[in-house]
Amino acid sequence: MTYQVLARKWRPRDFGSLIGQEHVVKALRHAFAGQRLHHAYLFTGTRGVGKTTLARIVAKCLNCEAGVSAEPCGRCAACSEIEGGRFVDYVEMDAASNRGVDEMTQLLERAVYSPTSGRFKVYMIDEVHQLSGHAFNAMLKTLEEPPAHLKFILATTDPQKVPVTVLSRCLQFNLKLMPQGAIVAHLARVLEAEGVAFEPEALPPLARAAAGSMRDALSLLDQAIAHGAGSVGAADVRAMLGTVDETYLLRLLEALAQEDGRALLAIADEMQARSLSFDAALRDLASLLQRIAVAQSVPRALEEDLPERERIEALAQRLDPETVQLHYQIALQGREDLPLAPDEHAGFAMTLLRMLTFLPEASGGEARPAHRAKPAAAAPSRPGAGFEGDWPALARNLGVSGLVRELARNAELARYEDGLFDLVVPRAMSHLADKGYQEKLKAALERHLGRPARVRVTPGDVRGTSVAAAESNERSARRAEAARAVNGDRFVQDLVNLFDGKIVDSSIRDVKK
Numbered sequence: 001m002t003y004q005v006l007a008r009k010w011r012p013r014d015f016g017s018l019i020g021q022e023h024v025v026k027a028l029r030h031a032f033a034g035q036r037l038h039h040a041y042l043f044t045g046t047r048g049v050g051k052t053t054l055a056r057i058v059a060k061c062l063n064c065e066a067g068v069s070a071e072p073c074g075r076c077a078a079c080s081e082i083e084g085g086r087f088v089d090y091v092e093m094d095a096a097s098n099r100g101v102d103e104m105t106q107l108l109e110r111a112v113y114s115p116t117s118g119r120f121k122v123y124m125i126d127e128v129h130q131l132s133g134h135a136f137n138a139m140l141k142t143l144e145e146p147p148a149h150l151k152f153i154l155a156t157t158d159p160q161k162v163p164v165t166v167l168s169r170c171l172q173f174n175l176k177l178m179p180q181g182a183i184v185a186h187l188a189r190v191l192e193a194e195g196v197a198f199e200p201e202a203l204p205p206l207a208r209a210a211a212g213s214m215r216d217a218l219s220l221l222d223q224a225i226a227h228g229a230g231s232v233g234a235a236d237v238r239a240m241l242g243t244v245d246e247t248y249l250l251r252l253l254e255a256l257a258q259e260d261g262r263a264l265l266a267i268a269d270e271m272q273a274r275s276l277s278f279d280a281a282l283r284d285l286a287s288l289l290q291r292i293a294v295a296q297s298v299p300r301a302l303e304e305d306l307p308e309r310e311r312i313e314a315l316a317q318r319l320d321p322e323t324v325q326l327h328y329q330i331a332l333q334g335r336e337d338l339p340l341a342p343d344e345h346a347g348f349a350m351t352l353l354r355m356l357t358f359l360p361e362a363s364g365g366e367a368r369p370a371h372r373a374k375p376a377a378a379a380p381s382r383p384g385a386g387f388e389g390d391w392p393a394l395a396r397n398l399g400v401s402g403l404v405r406e407l408a409r410n411a412e413l414a415r416y417e418d419g420l421f422d423l424v425v426p427r428a429m430s431h432l433a434d435k436g437y438q439e440k441l442k443a444a445l446e447r448h449l450g451r452p453a454r455v456r457v458t459p460g461d462v463r464g465t466s467v468a469a470a471e472s473n474e475r476s477a478r479r480a481e482a483a484r485a486v487n488g489d490r491f492v493q494d495l496v497n498l499f500d501g502k503i504v505d506s507s508i509r510d511v512k513k
């Protein structure tokens, strides 16, 4: 018996088995049950959400020998031929590869003839937005006055590129991305029906990687079954996807919330003992922090059946939003710094300690408990000799932490006049221009300078003179210098010649400390 891939075997054959598109199914069922047939349907949605599958179901509804209905029999010649892609009156055309006017003209010329064996001719045009302008015009004529026996099903991932004249003649349905919980539940059903052993915690990472597409989820499941030699284990799936067990990441954030440095480092050691990728860990940690931030700003935004939902929501309650933002930023930065660290474990541990050290200031501008910030930096500076115009030097010595520190580090001084610090931050960091952070920066400047100050922060064009930009330039320069040293090294050159090798610049790491 030949093995049939799961995505094909489990392709929905009727409205009842189509998962996650209840709103579309309800409307279509209602229309077919009431015999209210439209001559053109447009299905929109990203790839893999089931547009072609839905088109085949609609073609069966229209052509089932038992009559037009929302419940095609699935057994008659028309139903099974449509299912198998052999029905002469059902044509699937991919506009991405047949975008010219000739293909469209040929198709439309055939449209005037009555169906050969079915009730209706059904033309399914996928990626319809890719048709050329002439091809659209040719189609429009038929759409305006369609023969009674012709139905169009158009599908697109990019409805904005479909001319309004076409849109206005179609009944439009937007197919949604499949929720993660629905994918997990479906994968479990498939595995049970197929008699494949699996660990439940193996499924959420697969669903996440599928990013809303059931077809991708089933393809990944096929790979996972092959990878696990017939069963689906969580460790195998994580190895296959290169993802990190989320329980490690949740434990890390819980340790951070408890300000428990010892636990933090113990978890990092545990991860190293399991040879987990620290680069993947920082990427997945950022993704987890993003979900926590969503839970904080939009209550109940997390899916009901999202795995680990309770732990994520507990963290969302426990960490304040500013801390989550800061951890996120540090995770991204830590990932960038990882190749420069003495080794990945050290780089990862330093990133975690940075999260522990630079907790945002408590409200009122007071620095939080001493162990987290260097006493010298946390203590308010004595009133200085005034501001001489060297903003980076001032920004480095303000003794602020958290996102206020990020604001000071990423801002450039556009102008200084009458005690007003006119600062610009890169547009990509416009969140740093938040009024609350501006207030805290103003308080820190007044503490440091010993006199009143005003602060104005606007997102805009930057020249690269901020503390952060200077540090980034320094890192690039060190990387370039290391690359020059490696490329110019006689021994390395001999190796390259001997083995006919090539130096990959991005693999060069600066280990000078």
Ligand SMILES: [Zn+2]
Binding pocket: 063, 064, 065, 066, 072, 073, 074, 075, 076, 077, 078, 079, 080
């Ligand atoms: Zn049928």
